[in-house]
Structures are given as C-alpha cells and as structure tokens.
Amino acid sequence: xxxxxxxxxxxxxxxxxxxxxxxxxxxxxxxxxxxxxxxxxxxxxxxxxxxxxxxxxxxxxxxxxxxxxxxxxxxxxxxxxxxxxxxxxxxxxxxxxxxxxxxxxxxxxxxxxxxxxxxxxxxxxxxxxxxxxxxxxxxxxxxxxxxxxxxxxxxxxxxxxxxxxxxxxxxxxxxxxxxxxxxxxxxxxxxxxxxxxxxxxxxxxxxxxxxxxxxxxxxxxxxxxxxxxxxxxxxxxxxxxxxxxxxxxxxxxxxxxxxxxxxxxxxxxxxxxxxxxxxxxxxxxxxxxxxxxxxxxxxxxxxxxxxxxxxxxxxxxxxxxxxxxxxxxxxxxx
Numbered sequence: 386x387x388x389x390x391x392x393x394x395x396x397x398x399x400x401x402x403x404x405x406x407x408x409x410x411x412x413x414x415x416x417x418x419x420x421x422x423x424x425x426x427x428x429x430x431x432x433x434x435x436x437x438x439x440x441x442x443x444x445x446x447x448x449x450x451x452x453x454x455x456x457x458x459x460x461x462x463x464x465x466x467x468x469x470x471x472x473x474x475x476x477x478x479x480x481x482x483x484x485x486x487x488x489x490x491x492x493x494x495x496x497x498x499x500x501x502x503x504x505x506x507x508x509x510x511x512x513x514x515x516x517x518x519x520x521x522x523x524x525x526x527x528x529x530x531x532x533x534x535x536x537x538x539x540x541x542x543x544x545x546x547x548x549x550x551x552x553x554x555x556x557x558x559x560x561x562x563x564x565x566x567x568x569x570x571x572x573x574x575x576x577x578x579x580x581x582x583x584x585x586x587x588x589x590x591x592x593x594x595x596x597x598x599x600x601x602x603x604x605x606x607x608x609x610x611x612x613x614x615x616x617x618x619x620x621x622x623x624x625x626x627x628x629x630x631x632x633x634x635x636x637x638x639x640x641x642x643x644x645x646x647x648x649x650x651x652x653x654x655x656x657x658x659x660x661x662x663x664x665x666x667x668x669x670x671x672x673x674x675x676x677x678x679x680x681x682x683x684x685x686x687x688x689x690x691x692x693x694x695x696x697x698x699x700x701x702x703x704x705x706x707x708x709x710x711x712x713x714x715x716x717x718x719x
Contacts, residue, residue, distance in 0.1 A: 395614065395718075402508045403516040403616035403712075405475040405589060408546055409452070410435075411443055413467035422513055424450050424489045426476030426506035429618070429712055430549050432469055432645045433571075435460050440465040440650040440704045445472060462700030466653050467652065471546050471562070475516065477712070478506040481621035497601055498688065509605060511601050514608045516548055516587040516616035518719050520702045524582045532668070532686035535580060536560075538572040547588035548616065550640035550714050555580040556672030556683040559643050562664045576672060576685045585640050587616045616642075620713035628671065628682045629709050635678040637717045644710030647671035648684060661695045671709060678705040 396402070406422045428447040432454070440463075443454035452474050456467045478501035480486060498510040509515060526535035537639075541547060544567050551557055557575040564570075566610040573582055590607045598611035619639070622629040633639060648670035655663045672685040 387500065398499070399503070400508070401475055401478045401501070401618045402547070403587065403618055403714075404513050405473060405516050405548070406513050408424045408471055408473050411454055411470045411472065412682060413456075413469045413583055415443075417451050420452055420474065421450050423447060423474070423476060425510075426508075427480055427483050427486060428452075428474065428505075429477050430474040430644050430710070431642055433546070433559065434646065435471060435561070436469070436563055437561050438468045438646060439674055440702065441467045442646045442706060443468070444706070444708065445645050447474075456702060460700070460704070461615040463702050465702070465704075473546055473548055475513070476480055477565050477618045477621075478504055478508045480504070480616070481618070482623070483621065499555065508698065509601065509609050511522070511603045511608055512545050514589045514606070516553060517590040517610075517613040518585065518615060519543075519547060519588045519591070520586040521719055522584045522586070524573070526573070526578065526580045526582065527579050532689045534574040534576055534685050535578045536574050537548045537582065538570050539584065540568050540570045541586055542567050543588050545589060546585045547566065548642050550585045550587070550616075550642040550716065551673065551713075552638070552640040552675050552716070553580055553582045553705055554674055554676060556674045556681075556685050557582055558648075558670040558672040558685055558687075560670065560687070574670065574672070574685055574687050576683065580628045583640070585714070585719060614719060617715040618693060618712055619715045622680070622711040622713065623709065625708045628684075629673075629680070629711055630682060631680045631713070633678050633680065633713065637678075637715055638719075639675060639678075639680070640714050641673045642681065642712040642714060643673065644712065645708065646706055647709040648706055650702070650704045652700065652702045654698055656698060659695070662698050663691065663693050664699050665689065665691045673711065
C-alpha cells in the first residue's frame, strides 16, 4: 500500500498510524475495561479532565488488553474530590522504546487488515478507526491570568472527544475539556503571556461521500478513507520523573499529544507566633515546547494564591503526578 498526494508519499506499509478504539469516562471512580484490540499494537491514550482538574486526577495504565485508572487517596485533613476524566485509547504500530511486541494468535475471520512489516502490529483494519486529521487551530494566549501563565481555549464539534496534539515555542499544557452536547472546549495554559499555540485535532474519519480512493467500512461506519490525512506517530516520550526532552529528525513539523496530567498540586502552611498562619496554594503542570527539532519541557505555574489567618491551621497537602506519556506526531503538511 502506498498513498501519494501531490507527488508526496503520505502513507505506505512503513508508516505508523494511530488508531482509536474508544473512549471511556471515569465518573471520578477507579476502574478498568477490557479491550482486546489493545493487543493489536502498542497502546496509546489521552486522559483529559472534564472541567478544571481537582487535586485528585487518575493515574492511567495499560497492561495487555486491560486499560485501568486509579485515583490517589485524599490526604489527611482534606476533602478533595476526584476529577472526572475522559480517556481516549487506541494503538500505534511501533515501539519507540516500549519493548518488543508479539501479535496475538487470532482465529481466522473475514475482513480487511494491514499489518506493519516490522512489528506485525495492525495499522488498518475494518474493526477500528484510524485517527483522521480533522482540524488545525492557531491560538494566541492573552495576558498572564494566574501564577505565571496565560490561557486560551477553542471548541470542536463532534459526537466523540478527539485526540489533541499541540506545538508552541513556550511550555504549554492541555489543561481540561468541557462538554456541551457535541461541543468540546479544550483549555490550554502557556508559560508567560502572548504564546502562539497550534492545536491539531484527530478524530474518527468523517464520511466524505462519493469520490476516488480507498475506503474501509464496518457496516455504515467509515474506518479508513484515503482522502483523509491521518495521525502519524514518530516518537514516544515516557517516564516517571524529570522533564521530558528529545531531539528528532529535522526538516519536519511536530506536535505532542499528552497522555495524562503531569505536575503537582500543593498547599504550604507556615505557622507564626500568636496563632497566626500563612498559606500558599500552587498548581503546576508540565508543559511542552518546540524549537526546530528540539522538544523540551518545563513546569508551568498555573495558579498561586496566598492567604493568612489565625487559629486552626489549614491542611497542607501535596499531590504529585510525575509520570508522563507523550506521543510525538509528524504534522508536516497538515
């Protein structure tokens, strides 16, 4: 298989293509689901808080065909709630440091399937949809509104939550999404003021009507249509500490789809003589930035508020989320 557009090869058998298998809403509760399709490649996911995240956001993991999420316990003296989240999940075809992959034994079935020749992971079939490029949005944040960051948002219309990838020269984080019917409003924060952010939106392929090209259906559902452009993973940055960074091939445009919240929520309390106290509450999130083919990151201070009082000390707390899972996409020409 080889797909050219204007003389340029966009897809062939060596192209990694992101696939989406579904979305699940946590409801603010621990849980897991069984997804056999996760065995057909290397897992990807993007967990986004519905509304502003509270101090307790879920840790997401994949083991075999099981997608799980769990929340940390509330810390002593606090009543922090659990953030309701939506998790988009699917697969990619190449490891990017994630270890080996062995395609599972499957019973024979009718249908269409293309596997990556290097790993045997499925890149196109008639059961799950490929992540089609749906929208590119250029955004500019305003003045600093809290902490050391500025914010901006945009709205995308779809029955399902899409995957969003971002690129910016300043550290930028995907903060939250709010839903109103089929409208999804994504909010971003960037370090400093007047940051220019480009957001790339990937979703299930839209039906394009009659036309030339290859088209894979499952009943009336479009799984793949060659007239769309698709998410092309080229790297993965994952770890449990530190600030992610990488040098990737030059001459292309890249964006990062963050998989989960990385950062911390903390309350620091300082008691003084006479029963007085000061409290500082801070929220920081890991933000991604690009300079040419260099990916770097830094903690962005989103909120910082101080208060003073006397009498009973307010609780101090620290919720840390050091784990990061970033999918790097080639968005050249999108």
